[in-house]
Amino acid sequence: MHATGSFEITAWETLATDEREGASIGRNRLTKTFHGDITGTSVTELLTVGTASGPAAYTGIEHLEGVLNGRKGTFVLRHNGGADGERPWLTWIIVDTSGTGELTGIHGQGQIAVDEQGKHTFTLDYQLPGT
Secondary structure, three states, X not given: OEEEEEEEEEEEEEEEEEEEOOEEEEEEEEEEEEEEOEEXXXXXXXXXXXXXXXXXXXXXXXXXXXEEXXXXXXXXXXXXXXXXXXXXXXXXXXXXOOOXXXXXXXXXXXXXXXXXXXXXXXXXXXXXXXX
């Protein structure tokens, strides 16, 4: 199965920053609102790496609560991202066994894209038991 849509970051809270030679490590908590094939909200904990050239990498865990193509429940996404020069890459993997409600047993992976205006869009390829 396939889902697409967009999300807005509705809050970004920097919880800690560790400035070191060559890199800055940050711990952040984000909240998001989703639109499209996923409607709902999420809370994300991110660890970020910044360098003199700009954002360099991040990893995180996101707990999403909402409706995915008509099925209500929650699941957790594991984030991995970075920047290759000017081009960021951002991926999601659904944490197996994290699904609840009508999303119990969900697994899959996807990508996040950010356009030049800063709009976030996503794709998510996933499977559910019995589908």
